[in-house]
Amino acid sequence: MNRPDKRPLTPAYIIFYILFWPDTWRMLTGLLLSLLFTPHILPADMGMPGRAMLYVMVAAIGWALSGRPAGWITGRLKKLFIVT
Secondary structure, eight states: OOOTTSOOOOHHHHHHHHHTOHHHHHHHHHHHHHHHHHHHHOOTTOOHHHHHHHHHHHHHHHHHHTHHHHHHHHHHHHHHHOOO
């Protein structure tokens, strides 16, 4: 799909967009923190809806806390890959 006023939408363009998007790193950090820490704080008698909500809550907290680190990561990646 070629757009006359913008770059063509290629798989490489999409991969680099995702790589340089700070929210990608924020989401990955939130998911990682959720997978690592939630099992340690789960009560034994909690049902499946409660477990799911706790995983989502911890992921959201991880996403919120990783704003500056995600900006730092994308800034470093841009310096590494993009030559102006």
